[in-house]
Amino acid sequence: MTEPARQPAQLMSASEINRTLVRLAHEVLEKAGDPQNLVLIGIRRRGVPLARRLAAKLESIEGVSPPVGSLDIQLYRDDLSPVASQPILSATEIPFEVTGRHVLLVDDVLYTGRTVRAALNALFDHGRPGRVELLVLIDRGHRELPIEANYVGRKVETGRGGTVEVKLQEIDGEERVLFVEKMPEA
Numbered sequence: 001m002t003e004p005a006r007q008p009a010q011l012m013s014a015s016e017i018n019r020t021l022v023r024l025a026h027e028v029l030e031k032a033g034d035p036q037n038l039v040l041i042g043i044r045r046r047g048v049p050l051a052r053r054l055a056a057k058l059e060s061i062e063g064v065s066p067p068v069g070s071l072d073i074q075l076y077r078d079d080l081s082p083v084a085s086q087p088i089l090s091a092t093e094i095p096f097e098v099t100g101r102h103v104l105l106v107d108d109v110l111y112t113g114r115t116v117r118a119a120l121n122a123l124f125d126h127g128r129p130g131r132v133e134l135l136v137l138i139d140r141g142h143r144e145l146p147i148e149a150n151y152v153g154r155k156v157e158t159g160r161g162g163t164v165e166v167k168l169q170e171i172d173g174e175e176r177v178l179f180v181e182k183m184p185e186a
Contacts, residue, residue, distance in 0.1 A: 008165070008178040008179065008180045009178065009179045009180075009181070010176055010177070010178055011138070011154070011156055011164070011177040011178060011179050012137075012138075012153075012154065012176060012177035013175075013176055014169075014175035014176060017137070017153075017175060017176070017177065020137065020153040020154065021050070021053055021054055021057055021137075021153070022057055023153075024054065024057075024135060024151050024153055025054055025057035025058050025061055026061065027151050028054070028058065028104065028135070028151060029058065029061060029062055031150075031151075032102060032104070032133070033102065034102070035058065035062055035064040035066065036064065037100075037101055037102045037130070038058075038064075038066040038101070038102045038104060039066055039067050039068075039069065039096055039098065039101050039102070039103055039104070040054060040055050040066050040067070040068045040069070040103075040104050040106055041068070041069045041070065041071050041094065041098075041103055041104070041105055041106065041119075041123065042068065042069070042070050042071070042105075042106045042107070043070075043071050043073060043105060043106065043107040043115060043116075043119050044070055044071060044072045044073070045171060046107070046108035046166050046168055046171060047070075047071075047105075047106045047107040047108055048068075048070040048106075049168050049169075049170040049171065050106050050107075050108060050137060050168070051068050051069075051070075051104075051106035052068050054106060054135070055067075055068045066104075067095070067096045069092075069093055069094035069095060069096065070091070070092060070093045070094075071092050071094070071105075071119055071122050071123060072091060072092045072122070073115065073118040073119050073121075073122050075122075076117075076118035076119070076121045076122045092122065092126075094126050097127060098123065098126050098127040098128075098129050099127035099128050099129065099130075100128070100129070100130045101129055101130060101131075102129070102130060102131045102133070103123065103129040103131070103132045103133070104132075104133050104134075104135055104151075105119055105120075105123070105132060105133070105134050105135070106135050106136075107119070107134070107135075107136050107137075108136065108137050108138065108166040108168075109136065109137065109138045109139075109140060109164045109166060110134070110136040110138070110139045110140070110147075110149050110152075111140050111141075111142055111143075111164075112142060112143060112144040112145065113143045113144055113145035113146070113147035114144065114145060116134060116145075116147045117145055117147065120132065133150040133151070134147070134148075134149040134150055134151070135149060135150065135151035135152075136149045136151070136152055136153065137153040137154070137166060137177070138152075138153060138154055138155075138156055138164050138166065138177060139152045139154070139155045139156070140155075140156050140157075140158045140164050141155070141156075141157065141158065142158075142160055156179065158179060159181070161181060161182045162179055162180055162181035162182055163179070163180045163182075164177065164178070164179055165177070165178045165179075165180055
């Protein structure tokens with residue numbers, strides 16, 4: 001039996017998401033060093049449009065457009081229960097060399113750290129980056145692994161009894177970040 005959900009609380013609006021990505025683009029340019037060596041890889045699903053948006057912001061600020069790839073981590077997960085005999089796979093698309101490059105992994109929400117661990121395993125199957133950093137839109141805490149983001153859009157203190165839902169226009173047809181808290185069973 002699933003727990004009923006309370007009314008979702010909005011954590012970020014569309015304009016707040018946009019402003020946050022502009023700020024993160026500036027932070028990346030300040031800290032990342034040579035933008036010519038930088039590549040962005042979005043973790044499927046919502047990390048991919050975020051990586052593309054970030055690349056566009058970097059180009060508008062600095063005039064340099066880093067290549068963008070996407071990483072499907074389903075075969076590398078250790079925390080998902082099997083739903084079918086075969087995992088549903090999306091394509092990993094990394095149309096550039098990662099060996100020796102500065103890779104910025106991009107995802108929507110950092111929670112336990114298991115998604116990032118899986119992404120690192122998948123990434124190293126494509127080469128040996130010179131440096132890997134992590135950028136997330138939301139860091140909600142509750143890590144199970146010693147993984148931290150280098151760039152964080154917003155830290156949100158949440159309990160374990162809920163879900164942060166990032167809604168992006170490219171995937172969901174709407175733009176906002178919600179926290180949906182589960183109600184305890186009666």
